[in-house]
Every structure is written in structure tokens, then in C-alpha cells.
Amino acid sequence: GAVVSQHPSRVICKSGTSVKIECRSLDFQATTMFWYRQFPKKSLMLMATSNEGSKATYEQGVEKDKFLINHASLTLSTLTVTSAHPEDSSFYICSARDDRAHTEAFFGQGTRLTVV
Amino acid sequence: GQNIDQPTEMTATEGAIVQINCTYQTSGFNGLFWYQQHAGEAPTFLSYNVLDGLEEKGRFSSFLSRSKGYSYLLLKELQMKDSASYLCAVMDSNYQLIWGAGTKLIIKP
Numbered sequence: 001g002a003v004v005s006q007h008p009s010r011v012i013c014k015s016g017t018s019v020k021i022e023c024r025s026l027d028f029q030a031t032t033m034f035w036y037r038q039f040p041k042k043s044l045m046l047m048a049t050s051n052e053g054s055k056a057t058y059e060q061g062v063e064k065d066k067f068l069i070n071h072a073s074l075t076l077s078t079l080t081v082t083s084a085h086p087e088d089s090s091f092y093i094c095s096a097r098d099d100r101a102h103t104e105a106f107f108g109q110g111t112r113l114t115v116v
Numbered sequence: 117g118q119n120i121d122q123p124t125e126m127t128a129t130e131g132a133i134v135q136i137n138c139t140y141q142t143s144g145f146n147g148l149f150w151y152q153q154h155a156g157e158a159p160t161f162l163s164y165n166v167l168d169g170l171e172e173k174g175r176f177s178s179f180l181s182r183s184k185g186y187s188y189l190l191l192k193e194l195q196m197k198d199s200a201s202y203l204c205a206v207m208d209s210n211y212q213l214i215w216g217a218g219t220k221l222i223i224k225p
Contacts, residue, residue, distance in 0.1 A: 006158070034213075043203065043217040044159070093158045103166075104149060105213070107158040 002028045004096045006108025013084055013115055021079045021111045023094030029074035030096035034105060035067075038091045050077055084115040118142045120216035122204050127222045128194055136189045136202050136219045144209020150178050150189045151203040153218065159203055162189070191221075199223045 003026040013019050023033060032051055036044040050056035050071035058064050066088075068080040077096070081088055091112055095105040119141045128134040140148070147166040151159035165171055165180035165187060177190040189202055204216040 041220075043215045046213070046215075049212070091156075095158075099211075103147060103164055104161045106161065107151075110156075110158040112156070 002026075002096075002098075002106045004030075004094065004106045004108040006094050006111055008111060009109055010112045011114070013113070015085055015115055016083055018080055018082045019084055019113060021081075021092055021094070021113075023077045023079070023096065023108050025075045025096045025098075025106075028096075028098050028101065030077070031074065031099045032097050032105075033071055033077040034095045034097075035069060035077075035079050036093045036095070038093060038110075044093065047079075081113065084113070086115045089113055089115045118206075118208065118214050120204055120206060120214055122202075122216045122219045124217070125220045125222065127224060128191075130194055130196060130223055130225050132194050133190065133192050134194060134221065136191070136204075136221065138187045138189070138204035138216055140185050140187070140204070140206045140214070140216075142206045142208045142214055145182060146207040146209065146211055148178075148180055148187050149205045149207070149213070150176075150187075151205065153201045153203055155200075162202075194223050196223050196225070 005024045007022045035047045047062045048056040048058045052074050056069035071077040093110040094108040097105040122138045150162040153159040163178035170179045175192045180187045201218040201220050203218045205213045
């Protein structure tokens, strides 16, 4: 299957700082990228959907100014958690899909964010 | 509202067969996915069903009945490495994925 690389896999940051997570599709063009958050023993919660070159569509309850998403190219999307707080600690996962070629979305490895 | 239901946890024995059920109620239907997720890792794609019937892929098979809003994932010849969570997801009319909470499968020797 297609490969999606997410970086970093783990990050620890101090409260009040910002953290950027990258999601790259390595061998296909991702027309759509999805960002999820997952709490322990819970299902995936969609945060936002982004299409290359346009603004992300955020799910209800997700703060746009706090979770900045950029999908500047067909192979890269970034999620920046701004002014992080301990409650932002979670597992963040991106997935990518080429709407023209694929039915399924392919997932990155996930990023474990811990805010101290 | 949209809803995906699957059992929270199941236990099975190594070498046996287990069936994980998923029922759904969504606004529109553009296919049903099964993903496997090991603890601390991202989900990996297992199967996709958009037409009624059984899709077989090695030890894993997935079944769909659109009229009943029902799917199952069948795992044969269970191995210890199959211990994971199995997520059912439905693509709705807007091509958004609606996720179930996942079924934690515990395999015992």
C-alpha cells in the first residue's frame, strides 16, 4: 500500500509552547489529508479535513486557532498545536488519500504528544 | 444521527476463529472499512466492502449486508499477533469516514 510518514513519533513540550507535526505522503499525491486525535482506549476523533491549497475544514468543537493545519502541497500537511496545555496531550494521527486513485486512506505512524 | 456499533472487547483462543460484528446507521453509504490498530500505533487498512457479500483476503474475510446495515470481520487461524483493536468505519454520503469505537481482541494461548 501507499506510504504516509508522520513526524515526530513522540514529542514532549512545555506548556505554552507550540508543536508542529508533519504528515507526508511518500509515494502518492494526497489530495485530501485528515487529522485525528485519539484518547486512550477510545476511537479516532476527526479534527479536520484539508485539501491541498485550500483552508482546512474543522469539525465542530475543534479550535481553529489552536490547531493550525496547513496543506501547502500534495505531499505535505502540517498540524501545529499552538500554546499547548497538558490537556492537549494525546495521540495525533494523520491520514492521506488521493481521491482520484484510492478508496481507502493511509495512515501515518501517529505522534504521541505530551505537554508538561 | 450517525452511529457505528461494535463490541468493546472479545477474547479468543490461538488457532481458533473469531467474528467481529459491526452495525451502522449513517447518512448515505459509500463503503465500509476495517482497520487493525495495535496499541500505540496508527491503524492499518484491512478491507473495504461496498457491495453485499464476502471479501476474502488470506486469514481475514469481511462481509457486508447493506440492507441490514451490518458487517463482520472474520479472522481465522488466530495468531497471538492478531491481538489488537479492530476498527469499523463507514464512509457516508459526504465521503467522510465515521468511526466505530473499536473492538479490542485478546488472543489467549
